[in-house]
Amino acid sequence: MKIAIIGGGAAGVIAAITAKRLNRKIDIDIFDINKGIGKKILASGNGRCNISNTSITQDNYIGENPSFINQALKEFDFKAFENFCKSIGLILDIKSSCKVYPLSNEAKSVVNLLENELINLGINQILETKIVDIKKNNEKFILQSLNKEFNNYDKVLISSGLQAAPQLNSTEDGISIATNFKHSFNPTYPSLVGLHTNFEFKSKLQGVKKESTVSLYIDKQKEKEITGDVLFTKYGVSGFAILDISQYAVYALSLYQDVAISINFFPNLTKNELLGTLENLFKTLKHSDAYIALSGIVSRKLALVLLELNNIDKELKAKDINAKQIRAIVNSLTNLRFKIEDTQGFKHAEASGGGVRTDEIDNKTYESKLCKNLYFAGEVLDIVGNRGGYNLHFAWASGYLAGKSLVKL
Incomplete structure (x- = not known):
């Protein structure tokens, strides 16, 4: 038996290793556009590689049908993944947050050990090769690169990912190939990405960072709430809370819905507690400029914007701020709301949403329901995970199930 795997990322590599371990007699060619396998693995976790997570359910995933993932999570849970890692010599560092990293703290060690196992098993790596088309003739698949036929x-397993991080040569060729075999797909969109806002003072807040609670409103209805770092940028907002909520925001944007977020800079205080704190500050620093008094609880940049936003003269003394103005400032600090207009795009996204529709794929084997002996795994499918190792775990799990199926007659 001769097998082709398109894409040398997490899904493709574990599929190749799994299949070859089950049947040493099969021939496997793994194709990748880059000079080496695992380019996205190397970039994950800022080079540290947040490789998995010990607490995973379908609630950590988004797509047309998130329950599609349940079989993969059942057959290839964290314990199974840990055993696989041990089998290639990779020891894991499990954090109290449930995030999992290599004990070496380097993504490079993950790729090196995977590559070592491919070599040990005799799996053929065909690198710097872009597969642009696949045809099927008399039950055999023919692969076409830019200048050669295989x-x-x-x-054939398609595990070539989607368009997130195009600087790593990511493409949507997998979707193009899928459509040749009558597969349909849901529109792709960048996920885990910074958001562009219509907030008129965004440039004045550039660099301001604060742990806050971010609420997402879709068509004016509150849909999600996440607490974490918010970083203001020249284009809008970023930070961990924004990346996390972006998955739901961008999906709604892709459906042309009205998307807005609200930021509460003091989620651990009630409005009355915050009001009392401000009143005390203004009394204590009554002869100081109002923005100086405000800088006792927020950054100077944010203090100045709060005054401008509420039409308060920045040179006004703290003692001259009236009760109505203090309440207006409190409202801004607990419900700073603005529309989301766009994203930072695929180049700055950690993952892609959308992809080949999962109702056309068998969730136990990852074989196409439309074309016998054609398989899909990883990001090319319409499943995208939260930040925290979930996307990589889906790649490992779906690749493992596909690998098991590839060797069955």
Whole structure:
């Protein structure tokens, strides 16, 4: 049997290793556009590689049908992943947050050990090769690169990802190939990404960072609330809370819905507690400029914007701020709301949403329901995970199930 795997990322590599371990007699060619496998693995976790998570359910995933992932999570849970890592010599560092990293704290060690196992198993790596088309003739698959044809494959796995991080040569070729075999797909969109806002003072707040609670409103209805770092930028907002909520925001944007967020800079205080704190500050620093008094609880940049936003003269003394103005400032600090207009795009996204529709894929084997012996795994499918190792775990799990299926006659 001769198998082709398109894409040398997490899903493709674990599929190749799993299949070859089950049947040493099969021939496997793994194709990748880059000079080496695992480019996205190397970039994950800022080079540290947030490789998995010990607490995973379908609630950590978004897509047309998130329950599609349940079989993969059942068969390849964290314990199974840990055992796989041990089998290639990779020891894990499990954090109290449930995030999992290599004990070496380097993504490079993950890729090196995966590559070592491919070599040990005799899996053929065909690198710097972009597969642009696949045809099926007399039950055999024919792969076409930009300048060469590869013939006589019995089975093919598409694990080439989507467009997130195009600087790593990411493409949507997997979707194009899927459509050749009558597959449909949901529109792709950048996920885990900074958001562009219509907030008129965004440039004045550039660099301001504060742990806050971010609420997401879709068509004016509150849909999600996440607490974490918010970083103001020249284009809008970023930070961990924004990346996390972006998954739901961008999906709604892709459906042309009205999307807005609200920021509460003091989620641990009630409005009355915050009001009392401000009143005390203004009394204590009554002869100081109002923005100086405000800088006792927020950054100077934010203090100045709060005054401008509420039409309060920045040179006004703290003692001259009236009760109505203090309440207006409190409202801004607990419900600073603005529309989301766009994202930072695929180049700055950690993952892609959308992709090949999962109702056309068998969730136990990851084989196409439309074309026998054609398989899909990883990001090319319409499943995207939260930040925290969930996307990589789906890649490992779906690749493992596909790998098991590839060797079955």
